[in-house]
Amino acid sequence: MLRLHYNLERVSMGLVAAIIVAASIGGLVEIAPLFTIDETVEVPADLRPHTPLELAGREIYIREGCYACHSQMIRSLADEIDRYGHYSLASESAYDHPMLWGSKRTGPDLARVGEKYSDVWHAAHLVNPRAVVPASIMPAYPWLAATPLNISTLSAQLATLARLGVPYSPERIANAAADALAQARPDSADGAGFVARYGDRVAVRPFGGDLARLTEMDAVIAYLQSLGRLTTAPYVPQ
Known part of the structure; x- marks a missing residue:
């Protein structure tokens, strides 16, 4: 040989x-x-796509390179399940383009981070990671709280994903910008329409804490709080 x-x-x-x-x-x-x-891969009946605000947060998450240090894939190993929760199912990522699976663990896996920490914790962590995790080596992202969220392209993004099979109806596409605003403003006049389009399992609140304006911080926190909560499939006894 x-x-x-x-x-x-x-x-x-x-x-x-x-x-x-x-x-x-x-x-x-x-x-x-x-x-x-x-x-x-069988798509769970209750799997929902990301809302426009969550989708915008996902794009910022990718833009800032967060995926390079945080995987979103819990492997079926006892120590990972003990730390992060139920192992990841392929069906959970059926609507993700691109998917963010991997094994890079400079920071903890985020597949089940949704609602594990409060919005206030996430905001403080993104502005100054060491203020809440002294040993953190994560870079700070203070500009997210000061940068207005660009919602003008959300309809086009939803339309593109719809062509790839994500269930964004024409109504969802047409109301993408309004739905992004409504999700971060509980008293919005468009709130009822948003809930009708995405269901009552979706969190509606000022994620970044500022009702006066919609920022990139709102979008990123909304996205993080959705991780692991788009379907109940991992939590249903087999």
Whole structure:
């Protein structure tokens, strides 16, 4: 075997061909199952898509690189389940584009962080992580509280996701901007419409604590508070 490998290294084009074959086999093993994913992953009946405000927070979460240090995938290992909760189900990410699974754990996994901490805790943590977790190495994001949330592109984002199979109806798409505002303002005139479109399991409150304006902080906290709470599937006894 060593001699074969040695002889192959002497023929550059042969080595290139062998690398291509090896990479192709590995790629097929990973890609082929995706063609049957619709048959193997059953979407829970109560799985809801992210609201416009949560979706905006998810985009900011990705923009700021949070996914590089925090995975959203609890593996079926006893120590991970003891620390984070029920292992992640593929069906929970059925509407995620892109999905944020992985094993990078510079910071804790966030798959079940929703409602684990208060909005006030999240706001303080994002502005100055060491104020609430002294040993934290997480960078601070104080500008989130001072940056108005851009809601002008939300309808277009929902429309794009709808083409990928996420159940955003024409009504949800048309009211995306109004729904983002309504979720952060409990007394909003559009509140009833928002609940009608997304259900009463969705949190409605001023996530960033400022009723006078909608900021990126509201969006990020709304997104974090939704993680692990889009479906009851992981919590139903099998």
